[in-house]
Amino acid sequence: MSWIRNAWYVGATSAEVGDAPLGRRLLGARMAFFRDAEGRVQAVEDFCPHRGAALSLGRVCKGELVCGYHGLVMGGDGVTRSMPGQRVQAFPRIQRFAVEERYGFIWVWAGVADEADPTTIPVLEWHDNPAWAYDGGLFHIKADYRLMIDNLMDLTHETYVHSTSIGQQEIDETPCTTRREGKTVVTSRFMENIEAPPFWRGALEAIGVSGNPKVDRWQVCRFSPPSHVMIEVGVALAGHGGYDAPDDKKVYSVVTDFITPETDGSMWYFWGMARRFQPQDKDLTTRIRDGQHGIFSEDLEVLERQQQNLEAFAERKLLKLNIDAGGVQARRLIDEHMAQETATA
Known part of the structure; x- marks a missing residue:
């Protein structure tokens, strides 16, 4: 690994994360981006804890990520919500990533999510500025x-x-x-x-x-x-x-x-x-x-x-x-x- 981890990187444009999830490998990690019920962008490991399928190949339903393999439902906090006919309380939590949507970009924090500081995202003065x-x-x-x-x-x-x-x-x-x-x-x-x-x-x-x-x-x-x-x-x-x-x-x-x-x-x-x-x-x-x-x-x-x-x-x-x-x-x-x-x- 040859990059700084505790920093904000651009992971996607806002337009790339719409009704369907987006899978992208960033900073050595496979991530799945999706929008929750309020339209906020969430990011978790692109890994279903059931059989390791890519969550980004699934769909978004009521603001949660539904695995396209066996229907496991994943929340933006990395906790499995449900799965048809199965008990999921013991399912391991997958990694979540801190994300911020700003200036038409989705910014992702490569380090520990709880340590992410949104005030350190660069200010882009031209965004929504009629002079630019x-x-x-x-x-x-x-x-x-x-x-x-x-x-x-x-x-x-x-x-x-x-x-x-x-x-x-x-x-x-x-x-x-x-x-x-x-x-x-x-x-x-x-x-x-x-x-x-x-x-x-x-x-x-x-x-x-x-x-x-x-x-x-x-x-x-x-x-x-x-x-x-x-x-x-x-x-x-x-x-x-x-x-x-x-x-x-x-x-x-x-x-x-x-x-x-x-x-x-x-x-x-x-x-x-x-x-x-x-x-x-x-x-x-x-x-x-x-x-x-x-x-x-x-x-x-x-x-x-x-x-x-x-x-x-x-x-x-x-x-x-x-x-x-x-x-x-x-x-x-x-x-x-x-x-x-x-x-x-």
Whole structure:
């Protein structure tokens, strides 16, 4: 196990947990999500104590989970309620998981459920905010979740992996800075008086800026434990203050990355973009989501092949360069939290 346990991870989107249960492996555990009679999301082990069937293959009836094998009825507290023609008082309780539904996501606590603190869930200011628009998606990726963190904290790869959309040579040519801010690692890069790549030219056109004007561009990546990366990105017309330019001179977004380990070699990646320009334009929201899907699909292939190489050449040591500072610091922060959990336990 190579992840922090006492923390909140995104386990699903709200839309994924409807009338039917959802089964998903997260943080090494098989979980079954369902809604109780009040519509609140519950999560228990995806394991029927009778014969070990997957509870998520059953159905929800009156807010309880009914096993699809022999009809055992399971409550959100992990206690068996009933079973046709059987006494269930002695059935062992299965594990329940603490969950919170917030900002369109189902957050799950990987550690002891009774120790879960909902106040530590990140605040997403754009949710239900008319000044913002948001959309995103989900990928299942066969790679260690820390490889995605490395990828997001070192955006120099954009020049090569995403050359037709958001990549450009100036990313390679502009040094980045990395620092710790408490429990956050921040890597930032600011580029001045450059041409906008295709994605950002399209964003400028959405606010009425045509042609190919010179811009100032920024990338500010923030990693927070256990595995969240928020990336402030955008461009402003050159000479108007860059990152601090007025809204009518820039396009500003936050790329959201919630990365949840499945196993030591696989992850669930909840990605999206919250933008603070033209929020009412639903067609633009769809185009940006589809564009992001294409961009992140390119990352997916790179990371899965990287994971295969790391397993095939496990004896090889990897190099650490200055561009790797964000990922290195993020991993160090993860290790610090894991060591603290071990010491406390």
